[in-house]
Amino acid sequence: MQKKNLSTKAGVILAQSDTTIGFFSPDCHRLNAAKHSPKNKLLLQVCPHFLDLPRVPLKQRPLVRRKKATFVYKGREHGRAFRVVQDPSVLVFLKRLGVVFSTSANLSGQDYTPEIALDLADTIVEDERGLTPKEPSTIIKLGHAHKRRLR
Template sequence: MSVLLAQTDTTVGFLSNDAKSLEKLKSRPPKKQFLKVYPSFKEFKKNGNRVPQKYKNLVRRAEKTTFIIKGRASRIVKDPLHLKLLKKYSWLYSTSANKSGYGFDKEFCITKSDIIIEDHRGLKEETPSSLYRLNNVKSRRLR
């Protein structure tokens, strides 16, 4: 699959169903996993993800929040513009639109992506999502 460049619900990001393409593009170590974004909680569950019972409502209702559950980072998108793109896929890998370890560079992003999706918001770096690690016993805010 091709690599998309789009304004996500949080910041500018590369999106793809192919993690290898994103690894190569960002010069990222292959062991480091990518965030998976889903258009709905139903789609999240359909892909074999499970949330500890006491956090289901939190995960279902959270906006601009990434959850790490059993070592996998996931986010359910609520932003209508980003959601419109995601509904065409059941899920996508997502990562910030920059070279690994560097800041946002619009020229780098444009040259490395196959498809550029730009709406009225443009392409601009914004604050990343909140980040929580969840397990059966407790939750921990990481960012």
């Protein structure tokens, strides 16, 4: 059976991530439009492999490999946020999508509502865990020598 490219057909995907329920899409503008967020709002990028990450400061690499968190650091263009997913349930679909943008499954500035999340999604991926909101990931801002916890 030939693998289908999910990234072009899936649109906005609603799924349980390794932390909480969220939206995924290869197009950040599509996610911002669905959530009624500003067009230029920067979003987290979720990666299935460590090799997909942009260059991480050498001193911070061990932390990025061992800690289940979102990391923000300055890239060549501007600050970027990344998280490598290691949960096998999430990797099932994430490996087929590759690096995608991710955000919480709610309207901008509002709490999670299942009906709204289901309405905004084009594709729903549900596994044995179901779709339940949980604590979001820790956010750590990395510098060349220092780190700071943002959430």
